[in-house]
Amino acid sequence: xxxxxxxxxxxxxxxxxxxxxxxxxxxxxxxxxxxxxxxxxxxxxxxxxxxxxxxxxxxxxxxxxxxxxxxxxxxxxxxxxxxxxxxxxxxxxxxxxxxxxxxxxxxxxxxxxxxxxxxxxxxxxxxxxxxxxxxxxxxxxxxxxxxxxxxxxxxxxxxxxxxxxxxxxxxxxxxxxxxxxxxxxxxxxxxxxxxxxxxxxxxxxxxxxxxxxxxxxxxxxxxxxxxxxxxxxxxxxxxxxxxxxxxxxxxxxxxxxxxxxxxxxxxxxxxxxxxxxxxxxxxxxxxxxxxxxxxxxxxxxxxxxxxxxxxxxxxxxxxxxxxxxxxxxxxxxxxxxxxxxxxxxxxxxxxxxxxxxxx
Numbered sequence: 001x002x003x004x005x006x007x008x009x010x011x012x013x014x015x016x017x018x019x020x021x022x023x024x025x026x027x028x029x030x031x032x033x034x035x036x037x038x039x040x041x042x043x044x045x046x047x048x049x050x051x052x053x054x055x056x057x058x059x060x061x062x063x064x065x066x067x068x069x070x071x072x073x074x075x076x077x078x079x080x081x082x083x084x085x086x087x088x089x090x091x092x093x094x095x096x097x098x099x100x101x102x103x104x105x106x107x108x109x110x111x112x113x114x115x116x117x118x119x120x121x122x123x124x125x126x127x128x129x130x131x132x133x134x135x136x137x138x139x140x141x142x143x144x145x146x147x148x149x150x151x152x153x154x155x156x157x158x159x160x161x162x163x164x165x166x167x168x169x170x171x172x173x174x175x176x177x178x179x180x181x182x183x184x185x186x187x188x189x190x191x192x193x194x195x196x197x198x199x200x201x202x203x204x205x206x207x208x209x210x211x212x213x214x215x216x217x218x219x220x221x222x223x224x225x226x227x228x229x230x231x232x233x234x235x236x237x238x239x240x241x242x243x244x245x246x247x248x249x250x251x252x253x254x255x256x257x258x259x260x261x262x263x264x265x266x267x268x269x270x271x272x273x274x275x276x277x278x279x280x281x282x283x284x285x286x287x288x289x290x291x292x293x294x295x296x297x298x299x300x301x302x303x304x305x306x307x308x309x310x311x312x313x314x315x316x317x318x319x320x321x322x323x324x325x326x327x328x329x330x331x332x333x334x335x336x337x338x339x340x341x342x343x344x345x346x347x348x349x350x351x352x353x354x355x356x357x358x359x
Contacts, residue, residue, distance in 0.1 A: 001036060001037060001068065001069050001070050001071050001072065002037065004135055004137065005035060005036055005037045006071050008034065008035050008130060009035050009047060009053055011130050012024070012035065012047055012123075012126065012127065012130060013047060013048075013049050013050065015123075015126040015129070015130065016047070016049040016098065016123070016126070017049045017050075019096075019121070019126065020095070020096055021049060021096045021097070021098045021121055021123065021126075022048065022049060022091070022093075022094035022095060022096055022097065022118075023046060023047065023048045023049070023090075023091060023094055023097055023098065024046075024047045024097075024098030024099070024123045025044060025045075025046055025097070025098065025099055025100075025111060026044065026045040026046075026047065026100060026123075026127075027043075027044055027100060027103055027107050028100050028102060028103075029041070029043075030296050030297055031045070031100060031127060032044075032045050032055075033224065033296065034127075034131060034296055035047075035053075036055060036068075036069055036072065037068070038055075038061075038064065038065060038068050038069060039224070040057055040060075040061045040065075042057055042058050042060070042061065042077075043055060043056060043057040043061065043065075044056040044057075044077075045072075046087075052071070052072065052073050053072050053073070054072070054073045054074075054075055055069055055072050055073070055074050055075070056075050056076070056077050056083075057074075057076070057077065058076065058077050059076065062074065062076055080110070084110055084114045087111075087114050087115075088114050088115070091114075091115055091118070094115060094118050095118055095119065096118060096119045096120075096121045097111065097115045097118045097119070097120055097121065098120075098121050098122070098123035098126075099111060099120055099121070099122060099123065100122070100123065100124055100127070101122045101124040102124070108120075125301070128300065128301030128302075129301065131295055131296070131300060131301070132293055132300065132301050132302060132310075132313075132316055133313050133314075133315040133316055134295060134315045134316070134317055134339075135315070138225060138295065139315065139317065139339055141222055141223040141224070141225035142222075142225045142226070142227065142294065142295070142317055142337070142339070142348065143339075143348055144222045144223070145185075145219075145220060145221060145222035145223075145225050145226060145227035146227040146229070146337050146348035146349055146350075147348075147350070148180065148182055148220050148222055148227070149218060149219055149220050149227040149228075149229050149349075150229070150349065150350050150351045151180070152173075152176055152177060152180060152182065152218070152220060153216070153218065153229070153231065153351050154351070155176045155180075156169075156172060156173060156176055156216075157233075157355065157357065159172045159176065160172065160208070160214065160357075161208075161235075162208050162209055162210040162212070162235050162236075162359050163207065163208065164207070164208050165192075165204075165205050165206060165207050165208070166190045166191070166192050166195070166203035166204055166205070166206050166208070167203050167204065167205055169190050169192075169203070169208070169214075170188065170190055170203045173188050173190070173218070177220065182220040182221070182222075183220065183221050184218070184219065184220055184221070185219035185220055185221050185226035185227060185228065185298045186219055186226075186228075186298045187202075188203075188216065188217065188218040188219075189201060189202075189203075189215070189216065189217035189218070189230075190203045190214070190215075190216055191214065191215040191216075191331065192206045192207065192208040192209070192212065192213075192214055193206065193208065193209055193212040193213060193214075194328065194329070194330075194331075195215075195331075196213055196214070196215040196232065196325070196330065196331030196332065196333075197325045197326060197327050197328070197329065197330070197331035198325070198331070199287070199288060199323065199325060199331075199333070201215075208235065210235060210236055210359035211235065211236035211237065211239075211359065212234070212235060212236070213232055213233065213234050213235075213242060213330070213331075213332075214232070214233045214234075214235065215230065215231075215232045215233075215331060215332070215333060216230065216231055216232075216233070217229075217230040217333065217335065218230075219294075219298060224296055225295060225296060226294050226295065226296070226297065226298045227294070227337055227348070227349075228294055228298060228319050228335060228337055229335055229336065229337060229349045229351065230321055230323075230333045230334060230335030231334065231335075231351055231353070231355060232246065232249075232331075232332045232333060232334060233355040233356070233357060234355070234356050234357070235357050235358070235359050236356075236357075236358070236359040237356075238356060241329065241330055242330055242332070245282070245324050245326070245330050245332045246332050246334075246354075248276065248277060248280045248282065248324060249277070249322050249323060249324055249332045249333065249334050250334055250353055250354075251276055252272070252273035252274075252276040252277055252322040253273070253320055253321075253322055253334045253335075253336065253353070255272050255273065255276055256269055256272050256273050256290065256320045256322070257320060257336065257338065257345060257347060259272055260272075260312065260318075260320070260338065260340065260344065260345050261312070261340070261343065261344045261345070262311075262312050262313055262314050262340055262341075262342065262343075263311060263312065264311070264312050265308070265309050265310065265311055265312070266302050266303060266304045266305065266308035266309065266310050266311075266312065267305065267306050267307065267308055267309055269290060269291075269304050269312070269318075269320075270289060270290040270291075270304050270305055270306050270308075271306065272290075273286075273290050273320075273322040274286060274290070274306065274322075276322075277322060277324060282324045282326070285324045285325050285326050286322060286323060286324055286325075287325070288323065289303050289304055289305030289306070289308075290304040290305065290319075290320065290321065290322060291303070291304035291318050291319035291320050291321050291335075292304065292318065292319055293316060293317060293318050293319075294317050294318070294319060294337060295317060302316075304318055304319070304320075312340050313340060314340050314341055314342050315339070315340065316339070316340045317337065317338070317339050317340075317348075318337075318338050318340065319335050319336070319337055319338070320335065320336045320337075320338055321333055321334065321335030321336075322334065334353055335349070336348070336349040337349045
């Protein structure tokens with residue numbers, strides 16, 4: 001393991017000590033990957049507030065774990081009852097035991113029963129706070145992911161045309177993605193025409209008509225790190241109504257890009273966009289938060305929402321995605337991926353905002 005992964009474990013141990021948590025059981029693949037750099041389909045990282053962490057896995061991954069995970073003890077999983085007995089012996093004096101909030105019931109209940117005398121405490125927020133600030137290598141991976149996403153959309157704009165269904169465009173997306181050796185960070189959202197008023201519309205047989213809009217929300221992964229971008233295009237001559245709504249959303253998006261900086265609360269960034277849209281008379285049609293953090297997962301902590309008072313720090317990666325969705329009329333979302341810098345932000349999404357294509 002390199003110094004960065006060991007440092008992450010050290011930060012987790014410090015957070016556990018501050019919260020008086022004796023040990024944390026990390027089952028989820030994404031957190032095992034984050035703290036060790038090793039990607040496996042089976043495993044458990046057991047971190048006590050002091051001492052050497054233990055990585056448990058099965059026979060398939062023992063050799064690579066021993067080769068890669070220096071600084072961590074490697075153990076092979078035993079049968080369930082024996083394994084739980086080992087945990088019980090190790091944790092006889094533990095008072096608080098940490099777990100991830102998204103564990104399955106089958107994973108959580110045995111831990112709860114094993115440590116019946118201890119308090120079970122979620123470590124999800126502690127881990128989220130650590131993962132929120134990206135190191136230089138993570139930012140580089142996200143920057144390359146965003147560039148790959150831009151290039152993929154550029155390819156798709158040559159393939160999409162009126163007369164295609166959303167499902168056919170989705171097929172073209174996956175063909176182009178595979179040709180570039182990419183995997184998606186989430187199921188792409190493709191909204192033809194009036195379907196753009198549905199924030200998270202699922203592609204169906206709807207046909208992209210001439211003289212209509214297309215909203216596409218897409219992201220890919222590079223070295224396990226996600227990207228995310230939304231563009232609302234128009235095939236043909238944009239209608240005055242589309243131009244009006246698009247202009248308001250673009251103004252809100254640009255205002256956030258210009259103002260966001262370290263020291264600003266997430267809710268204040270959200271307010272910048274929300275106030276512009278509300279002043280234009282469309283506040284009731286912007287029903288989601290301004291954005292979210294992005295990393296190994298497409299949605300991470302913190303959120304750029306009116307509820308979130310987390311203070312932005314350099315190294316955080318967030319989306320700036322205001323939108324207006326008027327039922328039966330028009331829907332527009334414009335989303336860019338941003339890295340918070342020492343003085344403001346670096347914009348990672350470089351696809352032009354205004355895209356007009358021929359019918």
